Every structure is written in C-alpha cells, then in structure tokens.
Amino acid sequence: MAMSLGIEQPVTNADKTFFQLRKDIVEGLIASGSKLSETELSTRYEVSRAVIREAINRLASCHLVERRANVGARVVDLSPDGLIQLYQVREALEGMAARLAARNMQDEEIASLQGLIDSHFNKVKDGQSYYQEAGDVDFHYRIVLGSKNAHLISVLIDGLYHLVRMYRVQLGMAGPRVTRAYDEHRNIVHAIANRDEELAEILMRRHILYSKNNIEAKLRSPSP
C-alpha cells in the first residue's frame, strides 16, 4: 500500500491498472454489481491477465469488488444498508482520528488547516457548491493524516474513502448541506486548535452522523 503520505504515485504497470480500474469503478464507468472478466479486462486495458489479477486483488482489499474462488469478481453493489454500515465505521475511525489530530498535529499543520477553512468561507458565501466535493474531501484528509496513525490513514484513505466517493458519485450528491457542514468543520478545527481531544472526537462523530442522515434521505427520494 502506498501509505498515502501525499499523493500515491504509480510505478509499476499493475499500479496504473489498479488506479485506472478503481477510477472506472468509483465513477460508475464499470457498473456496480457487474462481473469483472479477467480476459476481457486484459484485452480492454491492454495488459496481461497477471496484472489484471493483481489489480482485482487489490480492489478486493478495498472492498470495491468481491471475489469468489474459481468463480470470479464482481463490483460491489450499492445499497442503503451498505451505506449505513460504511458511515458507522467512518464515525468510529474519524472520531478517533480527530481525537488523535488534536493530540498530534503540529501547530503549523493546524494553522494550515485553519487557512483551508477560511478559504472555504469565501466559496460558501458565494454559494459555490464546489465545496462539497473537493473541499470536504481535503478537510477530512488533513485530519486523518494529522492523526499520525498509520492504520487509521491506511484504512480510511486507501480503503473506505473510495467507497464513500463511489456512493457520492453514483447517487449524485451535491446537497444543501454546504453551509451547515462548513460550520461543523469550523468547530472541529477550533477544538483541535484548543487541543481538546474529547470535544474534537465528539464533534467529528456528530458531523459524520449528520452527513449520513443527509445522504440517507437523498437515497430514499431519488432526486437527480
């Protein structure tokens, strides 16, 4: 695993194929629930079956595909229950991440995070929904990295976040939750700056809980 300190750089052919496949799955180019044929993919991506196999195995580690011996691999299918379970794990892990960030982040990192939030303020004020996607992701990334916990970083950034993005993209999230989420982010940073571990964890957990409820509501009423 790339350990994700910064941007993951593909070096081998299997890496590139893995990233490409992951992208195509997350963005729905390969339909959720569809079967992944090794031979077909090897011709489509113009690599040998061995590298396709390795890529699929890695995707299985991220829980983006499910593999059965002697049968094959299928892209996971998205379900309300799956989403809920995903957010339950996020709540636990990111709560802990916020706690550890309050303990372990350097002062400069916190200042930089504060700067990020401030820059968001302008965009929120202008009503740019740009926020939800890039801004939200960036915010959560920084806190997870700030935890300085390798397991946390790996499970979330290399694993769950791609699934989260898959749900967001394929269910078409954009949402009017922008300004409210902005305030929540602001409060979390404040708690971290005060080195208040307990509060940072609680606020982060509530933030994710709200976010789950929001997406869940969208999931019931197909709006797009």
Add this chain to the structure above:
Amino acid sequence: MAMSLGIEQPVTNADKTFFQLRKDIVEGLIASGSKLSETELSTRYEVSRAVIREAINRLASCHLVERRANVGARVVDLSPDGLIQLYQVREALEGMAARLAARNMQDEEIASLQGLIDSHFNKVKDGQSYYQEAGDVDFHYRIVLGSKNAHLISVLIDGLYHLVRMYRVQLGMAGPRVTRAYDEHRNIVHAIANRDEELAEILMRRHILYSKNNIEAKLRSPSP
C-alpha cells in the same frame, strides 16, 4: 476476503499458502523485520512464484508485511509505537462494534455469549491462565460478529486481530490481568443484554485501553 462468518476455509493453493505464511509470521517462525524473497519462499513452500506473490500481496493488505515496488516485501517490525497505534484503532472499532452489538445481536446470541462468560468463570476461579488467549479472542470475536457490520468484521477479524496476536505471541503475553479482564467482559455483556449502546461502547473502549496499558507495561520491562 473470506468475510469470516465462522471459520475461513482454504480452497485454492494460494489460500493455503497465505494461511501458512500468515501463521509462520504471526508466530515468529519468520522473524519480524526479515525480507521475504519470492524465489526462496516458492522453493520452501513448494509452489510457484505466482501463488507466493498473491499470498504476499494479501499479507500486505493485512499490514503484516510491507511491500515496495521493484524491491520486495519485509515482515513488519514490532515497536512500542506500532502497538499503541494498533490499540488506538482497536479502541475506536471495537467500541463501535460493542455499540452495534447492543443494537443488533439476537437474544439467543446474547444468551450464548453470556454462557461463554459463565464458562470462563470456572476457569478463572481455578486460576487457569488458559483464559487470556483463547477465551479473550473468542469473546471479542463474538461481539465483532454481533455488530453485523461487514466492514467492521473484515477490518478487525481479517486484519488487525492477526497483528494483535503477533504482538501477543512474540512479546509473550499471559499476564495477571485475567480476573480483572473477566469482570470487564462481564460488564460489557451486561450492557449489551440491557441494549445499552452507549454504555457498551464506553466499557469496551475502557477495556481495550486497560489492555493496552497492560501490554505496554510488559513491553517496557521484558519479563519472560
């Protein structure tokens, strides 16, 4: 991944090799920090390099080995900091597992769990330190499975628990924490039986925190 509902059954050759390699690493037969040569392992385990490669990749997903492109894989090395980080994640995940177990476990499952605890009582009373290893593992397994959350189950049972066992085995844990841990288990089951999610989570988190402190102390004073 095997999804771990019950016992994971090897079907393919890569499965068997993966299990064997994992066992040998966890139990220290392959030294922590040592390099894993694909060619050497393929002769030692009498399989082709391809299945060794797949096994190593899976081990990397469990964080039991670290792989670098074009260089090779090394068994992770155990460190005090690594142990602490591991238990931080356990605290977050198993806390959530206990909460969800209080919500989702069937009445019969809870009764069975209660039975397990009761059976432990006799052994603890007799001073059998058998408890710590098998009993403790079994207890935590049941609660994680009781959460009915696939991600939680996979990350913990297919992943972190093997690392936990690796620390325990290679640092020689047995400890006088038996009776105290027993009481903590008892209280957790009580909270779950009462469907008290909040309390179940808090108790589990404290239980793991205590456990971490215990191992940490042992790690400072090499007793065995």
Add this chain to the structure above:
DNA sequence: GACAGCTATATTGTCGACAACTGAGGCTGA
C-alpha cells in the same frame, strides 16, 4: 413435464520463462 446426470465450454488458478529494474561493488578520473 421435471429432474438427475453428463458433456462442453468458458473462466479462473497455476506454472515456468523472459524482461525490467535495483543495489552493490569495482573502476575511472580528477
């Protein structure tokens, strides 16, 4: 018509060989 068993086909699992890369050691030239 339904069902069990068999056959055929397509897919996955496994293998050995070749290509590409890394790291160590020695060599050259200042």
Add this chain to the structure above:
DNA sequence: TCAGCCTCAGTTGTCGACAATATAGCTGTC
C-alpha cells in the same frame, strides 16, 4: 582519497500457455 559512473548479479514485474474448476445446456429417464 573520494565522487561519480558503470557493470553485473540477483530480484521483482510481466507474459503466454497449460491445468483445474464451475456454469450452462443437453440428454435420457421416470
């Protein structure tokens, strides 16, 4: 002496072919 380059052995990455397995469809019997 030392920095930098180069060579070379050994390792990992990639490939195409073969073996083993599962699924679909057919056949024959009840």
